[in-house]
Amino acid sequence: MGQLDNRVAIVTGGASGIGAACAETLAREGARVVATDIDDAGGRDLVARIRAAGGEALFLHQDVTDEARWPEIIAETEAKYGRLDIMVANAGIGVSARTIVDMTMADWRRQTAINIDGVFLSVKHCIPAMRRAGNGGSIVMISSVAGLRGSPTLAGYSATKGAVRLFAKSIAMECAGAGDGIRVNSVHPGIIDTPIWGKIPVNAQATGRNAPPDPHELARTGAPLGRAGTPYDIANGVLFLASDASSYMTGAELVIDGGITAGTVARRI
Numbered sequence: 066m067g068q069l070d071n072r073v074a075i076v077t078g079g080a081s082g083i084g085a086a087c088a089e090t091l092a093r094e095g096a097r098v099v100a101t102d103i104d105d106a107g108g109r110d111l112v113a114r115i116r117a118a119g120g121e122a123l124f125l126h127q128d129v130t131d132e133a134r135w136p137e138i139i140a141e142t143e144a145k146y147g148r149l150d151i152m153v154a155n156a157g158i159g160v161s162a163r164t165i166v167d168m169t170m171a172d173w174r175r176q177t178a179i180n181i182d183g184v185f186l187s188v189k190h191c192i193p194a195m196r197r198a199g200n201g202g203s204i205v206m207i208s209s210v211a212g213l214r215g216s217p218t219l220a221g222y223s224a225t226k227g228a229v230r231l232f233a234k235s236i237a238m239e240c241a242g243a244g245d246g247i248r249v250n251s252v253h254p255g256i257i258d259t260p261i262w263g264k265i266p267v268n269a270q271a272t273g274r275n276a277p278p279d280p281h282e283l284a285r286t287g288a289p290l291g292r293a294g295t296p297y298d299i300a301n302g303v304l305f306l307a308s309d310a311s312s313y314m315t316g317a318e319l320v321i322d323g324g325i326t327a328g329t330v331a332r333r334i
């Protein structure tokens with residue numbers, strides 16, 4: 066028996082990093098998983114890995130900011146697997162700038178389109194499907210420690226993750242008020258070893274850096290546990306929020322950050 070037998074999940078940004086780990090972990094626990102992404106090759110590899118491990122998954126191409134695509138994603142999920150129980154709104158990007166004065170309007174719009182509009186559309190379109198399935202549901206939004214405290218050079222990113230944090234609480238209250246059994250929570254990863262770091266544009270003039278940030282180097286000094294997290298550290302938390310083990314949690318923040326937001330270690334012994 067898996068923790069998610071008979072459940073159906075959508076994971077956005079499922080082709081890489083945290084999203085891929087979430088898709089694998091939910092499938093391992095019995096969920097049938099629809100992973101969506103703009104990265105078709107990564108999505109196909111993910112589905113092959115899940116099937117090789119005995120799980121069930123489907124990949125669908127999707128840009129989360131494209132509103133017209135959302136009803137198709139929901140319809141294809143219901144046609145293939147019959148229902149929707151779990152939404153992991155994970156797709157996101159980080160756009161850095163040396164200071165906010167250096168950030169272009171185009172970069173701000175790209176940052177907010179994927180990290181906020183994409184989450185809004187995920188939630189707007191999954192709730193009616195969860196209500197049709199009639200067995201409650203779990204919406205998990207991937208925010209960040211950058212949604213809990215300021216992040217210089219990633220101010221736009223931080224703004225989007227702070228928005229997601231309170232968006233989750235607001236939708237949690239709407240669903241609780243509707244009595245539909247849908248729980249809504251946010252997850253706040255710290256420094257996690259995924260490809261996202263290498264995708265942060267290297268524009269020395271704008272960012273003051275000559276190379277992408279190295280998560281291991283950042284975590285050695287920045288995370289009290291002294292190491293970067295793995296995508297599975299986050300996926301395990303998402304599994305908990307997706308499963309009945311968290312049935313009394315809604316509107317909550319699950320922080321998985323190696324201690325970053327707890328304080329600073331004075332000296333490593």
Ligand SMILES: NC(=O)c1ccc[n+]([C@@H]2O[C@H](COP(=O)([O-])OP(=O)(O)OC[C@H]3O[C@@H](n4cnc5c(N)ncnc54)[C@H](O)[C@@H]3O)[C@@H](O)[C@H]2O)c1
Nearest residue numbers: 078081082083103128129156157209254256257259260261
């Ligand atoms: N890695 C970290 O340290 C860290 C820390 C805190 C929060 N997060 C958050 O976790 C989430 C996943 O990040 P990750 O580290 O796994 O990054 P990643 O780059 O490995 O994966 C992100 C995935 O999202 C996809 N994506 C990007 N734009 C998209 C779009 N418009 N539509 C659909 N898919 C799109 C990418 O193709 C990629 O597969 C993000 O929301 C990120 O902000 C990551």
